[in-house]
Amino acid sequence: MKIAYYPGCTLKSTAKNFEISAIAVAKELGIEFVELSRWNCCGTVYSMTSDDVMHHLAPIRNLIRVKEDGFEKVVTLCSMCFNTLKRANILVQREREKLDKINDFMYLENIDYAGDVEVLHLLEILRDDIGWEEIMTHVKNPLNGLVFAPYYGCLLVRPPEVAIDNVEMPYVLDRLFESLGAKAIDYPYSTECCGAYNTVSNPDIVLDRTYTMVNLARQQGADAIILSCPLCDFNLEARQKKVMEKYPDFHPLPVLYFTQIMAVAFGLPENTYGFEYNSINPEGIFKKAGERL
């Protein structure tokens, strides 16, 4: 299966580990990611004010690129890109007038956009097109004994119109962990916000939230937190260094992208794990899994 792939800016910079592992895992499952031949930043956040049409140009332009490259569906990895592209798409499907205005403005594009691209997140493809049973057949190193905190954050499940799973009780990550031989904790902060862009404007908010959320995951027995958003990852993983400075009693906990644990479980070459981009080295937990076997 071939699918158009929209990476977004952060997967090309601080979240290379997400991209490397995702492409390798997809390939193992017979999915070829075809990166859009041209793409631009989606804007990262969906503009919510009714008179702001301008900021929907960026996501819609990317959807035009999907059509140009001959695809009907596009897959994203970053939760923020997913949310922004999907919401902008829903908006133009519902509001013809805005779609016309956007197409008018982009008259230099070769095609008019008609709202007909399907925006997907990789987790949806794993669940709906590949299936857990098929995924299980690719597991060479089951992650037996490992316990993960599933962390969806906001943008995979809210608002409900874009949710990839049950809004209040998502379980797609739980199913994925089980397929890989690991277990999920029943994590109360699973869909709680990490503080998002407050990391730039009010960093203390994020440090306090990370302290609380990581501590609870640890107390519940998690070996790592597993997520899908590079901003959540920055706040929950990279920021742990600053959390330690603020709270000396804090101990770091590894945080990984869901595709990284898949690459390990599938026994793919180590250069597809991208651990060198993780600010907290997660290798130890996999050794632990080996010992527990």
Add this chain to the structure above:
Amino acid sequence: MELKLKPEEIRNDLVKKVEELAGVNVFACYQCGKCSSGCPSVPYMEILPNQVLRLLQFGKVERILRTNTHWVCASCFVCSTRCPKDIDIAAIMEALRQIELRKNQDYLIVRRIDTEEMKEFPPIALVSAFRKLTA
């Protein structure tokens, strides 16, 4: 907090602007408090999301704009998802930010961000902060 309510202030132009920008009817809110009980930013907010709605019903937009509430809102959409009256509170927060930002006043002063810090931030952190908090 002392509030003097004036009939002519109810649904004044600024309230109408918020309603128009956010696509909501502020009088639909019956003050159940569900938005505030789920909001992760509440510990840092000077007034709570349901109080924002109450003040909008009273026509007190300026009173809301003096608080930090709309600036620390992280656009997590918990409030909008859970409101039993289908009010898009996250969009109201965005409308309030926009009303301020359109006066060309930044909330986030970019030149005050430490240059070393700046290098560490992933692109999405910076772009989203600029989009939400600068004019």
